[in-house]
Amino acid sequence: MAGVLPDAAAVPTRPAPRAALWSLLFGNFVIGSGVMSVAGTLNDMAQSLQVSVALAGQLISIAAAVMCFCAPLLASLVAGWDRRRLLAAALLWYAAGHVLSALMPSYAALWPVRAVTVLAAAVFTPQAAAAVGFMSPPEHRGRGITFIFLGWSIASVAGLPLAAWIGESFGWRWSFHAVAVLALLGAAWVWAAMPSGVKPAALSWKAWREALTHPVLMAMVAVTALAGAGQFTLFSYVAPYFRQALNASPNEVSGLFAFFGVFGLLGNLLLSHTIDRVGAGRAVAATILCIAATLVLWPLGTTVWAMAAVLVPWGLGCFASNSAQQARLGMAAPALAPALMALNTSAIYFGQAAGAAGGGWLVAHAGYAPLPWVGLAWLAAALATSLWVSRRSVSRRSLP
Numbered sequence: 001m002a003g004v005l006p007d008a009a010a011v012p013t014r015p016a017p018r019a020a021l022w023s024l025l026f027g028n029f030v031i032g033s034g035v036m037s038v039a040g041t042l043n044d045m046a047q048s049l050q051v052s053v054a055l056a057g058q059l060i061s062i063a064a065a066v067m068c069f070c071a072p073l074l075a076s077l078v079a080g081w082d083r084r085r086l087l088a089a090a091l092l093w094y095a096a097g098h099v100l101s102a103l104m105p106s107y108a109a110l111w112p113v114r115a116v117t118v119l120a121a122a123v124f125t126p127q128a129a130a131a132v133g134f135m136s137p138p139e140h141r142g143r144g145i146t147f148i149f150l151g152w153s154i155a156s157v158a159g160l161p162l163a164a165w166i167g168e169s170f171g172w173r174w175s176f177h178a179v180a181v182l183a184l185l186g187a188a189w190v191w192a193a194m195p196s197g198v199k200p201a202a203l204s205w206k207a208w209r210e211a212l213t214h215p216v217l218m219a220m221v222a223v224t225a226l227a228g229a230g231q232f233t234l235f236s237y238v239a240p241y242f243r244q245a246l247n248a249s250p251n252e253v254s255g256l257f258a259f260f261g262v263f264g265l266l267g268n269l270l271l272s273h274t275i276d277r278v279g280a281g282r283a284v285a286a287t288i289l290c291i292a293a294t295l296v297l298w299p300l301g302t303t304v305w306a307m308a309a310v311l312v313p314w315g316l317g318c319f320a321s322n323s324a325q326q327a328r329l330g331m332a333a334p335a336l337a338p339a340l341m342a343l344n345t346s347a348i349y350f351g352q353a354a355g356a357a358g359g360g361w362l363v364a365h366a367g368y369a370p371l372p373w374v375g376l377a378w379l380a381a382a383l384a385t386s387l388w389v390s391r392r393s394v395s396r397r398s399l400p
Helices: 018-040 042-049 053-077 083-103 107-117 119-135 138-148 150-169 172-193 205-213 215-235 238-245 250-278 280-300 304-332 334-366 371-395
Strands: none
Touching: 018 042, 018 053, 018 083, 018 119, 018 138, 018 150, 018 172, 018 238, 042 053, 042 150, 042 172, 042 238, 053 107, 053 119, 053 334, 083 107, 083 119, 083 172, 107 119, 119 138, 119 304, 119 334, 138 150, 138 250, 138 304, 150 172, 150 250, 150 304, 205 215, 205 334, 215 280, 215 304, 215 334, 215 371, 238 250, 250 280, 250 304, 280 304, 280 371, 304 334, 334 371
């Protein structure tokens, strides 16, 4: 049975409870598996719904746009909720939404249900990070936040490849049902493991205004959006690319996703153990360079085995970059953490929406060849912005 946080106003002196951290890690695994399930099942989804790959890929853009705009709004609406109830309820919503999505008969019926379903993701990821920050002393916040974001990396190791395999073998609807089952398990685990009384202080409009008008913090958030756009310009369409350009079988497609995910998990593990030593700014720059390396090498992936090698640096940097960004924001301005986590979540999904939409247009008009180069341009902008933020952070240590 969940405990009760003794004093919600006191600064914690010990790390957040391990059981709670593990439950939030699993919750992020479920959220990540559901968000990425469309990319993994895009081949069957396009065929089943009788739409083009480019149009089916816009489900990623639609969901990402909803999560982008709703994360800050929902952060304000749920500010007074006990995080144990809130996070468990979000996963229950996610489960119900995936079941309903799997029952939709057409693309026109599916996309609004999908949009409503991912409201749960707009709540869970930022509020889980804010809850960890609330439960952890300052010296443990970076490690705690990056730990629960391992769930996204594990989703890339297990959730995405499993969704791809189920989608290729049995159809995308069964992948959605599998996510629903995982979400039910996650809701039960969060309810059992999270302590009661975790209520980060609600932010005033003045605090929101301070966050939104702070040039360094907003540039920091912009790094997330730019890096996400760079990745999802290509990532949204890799499943059909593997099938068409590499003649990959269903098992080889899911195998490439799994291989990518293994290195995604490794990258996040390395980050979790080094971020407090090397600093979040340097960690962000290193992860962006890793992702860029794969996009530069992309034309060399002419076979399944060659593509596996090309994917290694991207895997190392992919999920670690988001984790490093969350930790960077949480440590830069702890008092504004709930707002910044919500804004950073918006930036993640804004980047996904922009990348998937732009990539879909390119696929429809020019094929797959331009995708890595357009993605690389986004990443160059992300790296330049991140380096500017690091220089400003050094000269201005007194962030709010």
